[in-house]
Amino acid sequence: MGGTDPDLPDGVHLTAVDDLFAWGKEHSLFYLLFATACCGIELMQTGGPRYDVDRLGMIPRATPRQADLMIIAGTITHKMASRVRTLWEQMTEPRWVVSMGACANSGGPFSKASYSVLNGVDKVIPVDVYIPGCPPRPEALIDGVMVLRERVRRYRTLGLRDRDPQVIAGADDDFGTHPGKA
Ligand code: SF4
Incomplete structure (x- = not known):
């Protein structure tokens, strides 16, 4: 972020305001309690004292508007899909979505056996x-957040949004991890 001018006194650092905002945004993802x-x-365990995602600037919010x-x-x-869509529409822009686990990714163990389960939240x-696993451990969720932060940084600094979703590797997933994979 920015550069240091040798003519400036110690402790003075120049940068662009856009870079400063990008840095702040990347390190202050507020996630919906949901x-x-x-x-x-x-997810609750990830926010607890052992993993403590607050240290990454991730603060849970009880309203989508924050x-x-x-x-x-x-x-x-x-039945829940329309509520998810409504909550997503109420969130601030730019908004980001992490799909955690086989059920959210593709319907998981219920994708074939249940008439009531959506086969992937990306339908709405x-x-x-995407984070595979049933369930993904907190380490996998944090790994996914790190990937998301990189995307937030690119969006903020370059004004680009990578529309290709990213799949976090490294976890076994018997139920499919990607919408293309039933
Ligand atoms: S733990 Fe497994 S069955 Fe339960 S919501 Fe997550 S992916 Fe679905």
Whole structure:
């Protein structure tokens, strides 16, 4: 971020305001307090004292109007899908979405067996990062957040939004991790 001018006194650093805002945005993702099934337990654990995502500037918010990150943690039923869409529309722009776990990614173990489960939350909202697993551990979620932060930085500094979703590798997923994979 920026550069140092040798003519400036010690401790004075020049940078562009855009760069400063980009840095701040990347390090202050406020996520919506929202979970629909068992992956939510891992999300809660990630916010707890052992993993402590507050240290990454991630603060949970109880209203979508103060959140710019939605972490889909759990199964989304057809009945819930319109509520998810409404919450997403109420979030601040630019808003970001992480799909956490097999159910959110593709319907998971219910994709074939249940008439009521949506086969992937990306049917109703755009997803930036997919995290495989059933459930993904907190380490996997933090890994996904790190990838998302890189995308936020690129968006802020270059004004570009990479529309290709990113799949976090490294976790076994028996139920499919990507919408293209049933
Ligand atoms: S992916 Fe597994 S742990 Fe997560 S909501 Fe679905 S069944 Fe539960």
